[in-house]
Amino acid sequence: MIQRETYIKQIKPFINKNIIKVLTGLRRSGKSVMLQLIQAELVRQGVDQARFICINFESAQHRSLKNGDALYQELKRQISEIPGKVYLFLDEIQEVDAWETCVNSLLVDFDLDIYITGSNANLLSGELATYLAGRYIEIKIYPFSYLEFLDMCRQKDANMSDGDAFLKYVEFGGMPFLMNFDFDEEPSFLYLRDIYNSVVLKDVIQRNNIRDAELLERIILYVIANVGHTFSAKSLSDFMKSENRKAAPETVYNYIKACENACLFHRVKRQDLVGKKLLQLQEKIYLADHGIREAIYGKNSRDIDQVLENIVYMELLRRGYEVTVGKLNQKEVDFVAEKRGEKIYVQVAYLLATEQVEEREFSPLLSINDNFPKCVVSMDEFNMSRLGIRHMNIKDFLKS
Numbered sequence: 373m374i375q376r377e378t379y380i381k382q383i384k385p386f387i388n389k390n391i392i393k394v395l396t397g398l399r400r401s402g403k404s405v406m407l408q409l410i411q412a413e414l415v416r417q418g419v420d421q422a423r424f425i426c427i428n429f430e431s432a433q434h435r436s437l438k439n440g441d442a443l444y445q446e447l448k449r450q451i452s453e454i455p456g457k458v459y460l461f462l463d464e465i466q467e468v469d470a471w472e473t474c475v476n477s478l479l480v481d482f483d484l485d486i487y488i489t490g491s492n493a494n495l496l497s498g499e500l501a502t503y504l505a506g507r508y509i510e511i512k513i514y515p516f517s518y519l520e521f522l523d524m525c526r527q528k529d530a531n532m533s534d535g536d537a538f539l540k541y542v543e544f545g546g547m548p549f550l551m552n553f554d555f556d557e558e559p560s561f562l563y564l565r566d567i568y569n570s571v572v573l574k575d576v577i578q579r580n581n582i583r584d585a586e587l588l589e590r591i592i593l594y595v596i597a598n599v600g601h602t603f604s605a606k607s608l609s610d611f612m613k614s615e616n617r618k619a620a621p622e623t624v625y626n627y628i629k630a631c632e633n634a635c636l637f638h639r640v641k642r643q644d645l646v647g648k649k650l651l652q653l654q655e656k657i658y659l660a661d662h663g664i665r666e667a668i669y670g671k672n673s674r675d676i677d678q679v680l681e682n683i684v685y686m687e688l689l690r691r692g693y694e695v696t697v698g699k700l701n702q703k704e705v706d707f708v709a710e711k712r713g714e715k716i717y718v719q720v721a722y723l724l725a726t727e728q729v730e731e732r733e734f735s736p737l738l739s740i741n742d743n744f745p746k747c748v749v750s751m752d753e754f755n756m757s758r759l760g761i762r763h764m765n766i767k768d769f770l771k772s
Contacts, residue, residue: 395489397513398635403489429467440470516546518770545663564667575634600681602654643696703736715744
């Protein structure tokens with residue numbers, strides 16, 4: 373089992389604190405395993421496992437508990453049988469109606485350390501913000517980083533090179549359960565397609581009462597094919613019209629928003645680096661896991677520049693950055709990443725194979741007049757840094 377120390381370090385300061393730990397992320401991205409890792413950490417700290425109460429709401433045996441009142445009464449019964457502090461683990465909590473009021477009451481009424489997971493990016497909006505204001509922290513769980521994937525590969529084959537592991541990462545992505553298939557294409561991609569279908573059906577169609585599933589599917593496939601390209605609801609609506617399929621811009625936007633809420637898509641705004649403001653047009657969309665793109669659409673190796681952008685974007689999110697696309701007059705910076713006053717500018721390319729490509733990647737960064745780090749990331753194996761702009765091989769960037 374990959375230990376995922378980055379997340380454990382985030383959670384440790386809140387263990388045994390009267391605050392709800394909320395883990396959100398795409399289905400099958402490792403949230404349930406994170407609950408197991410937290411339990412293992414608690415045991416290391418001397419907590420008796422008899423104090424744990426664990427419920428996974430995707431299991432049919434807990435179907436009767438998918439109502440907040442019923443869940444409260446059952447947990448009240450179980451908690452009363454355990455003396456002292458109880459550790460509560462609720463997996464896929466969004467399956468429970470009125471779970472917010474239930475969890476709030478549990479926090480108030482009992483001596484609990486509560487951990488919950490959910491596969492919805494809006495889990496912490498709306499009513500929850502009212503009921504639990506100041507009583508929760510959110511930790512976003514993503515599929516494996518390249519470092520975690522490399523660790524998984526080394527567990528399978530201690531002699532695997534970084535280069536071979538990275539090529540597998542580009543093709544298969546980072547969904548944790550893939551380690552059980554030994555990179556066999558047929559079962560791996562079947563598994564990824566099953567994740568995709570589950571997310572679309574349960575977290576997009578059913579949760580948002582979408583009636584036109586065929587239109588939704590077309591929109592998703594369009595976005596998957598155009599990962600990292602500038603996007604607007606109007607342009608996608610016009611494309612659908614050219615395919616003899618009506619889709620109003622508002623409908624397109626709502627469907628993409630539903631996919632965002634399901635943690636499948638990440639929409640990235642553009643920032644005017646001169647005017648220091650966010651722009652409403654020409655956003656970009658990236659996938660939570662690029663392996664799903666290969667399983668559904670294919671062509672990761674052909675569209676390697678898009679996939680590398682996707683990989684770098686998700687890595688910046690894992691490192692806690694707020695990420696935008698930078699606009700500088702007619703030039704563009706792939707990523708402007710900011711965190712607690714820290715900032716880094718990142719350009720991503722496949723290979724700096726010609727002077728024209730070098731100019732295209734370095735020129736926007738040279739035009740930025742501040743002292744924050746600026747970096748060009750590519751698959752080149754030799755260092756082409758110049759004029760204060762660092763050039764890094766993407767494997768080194770992801771491991772740094």
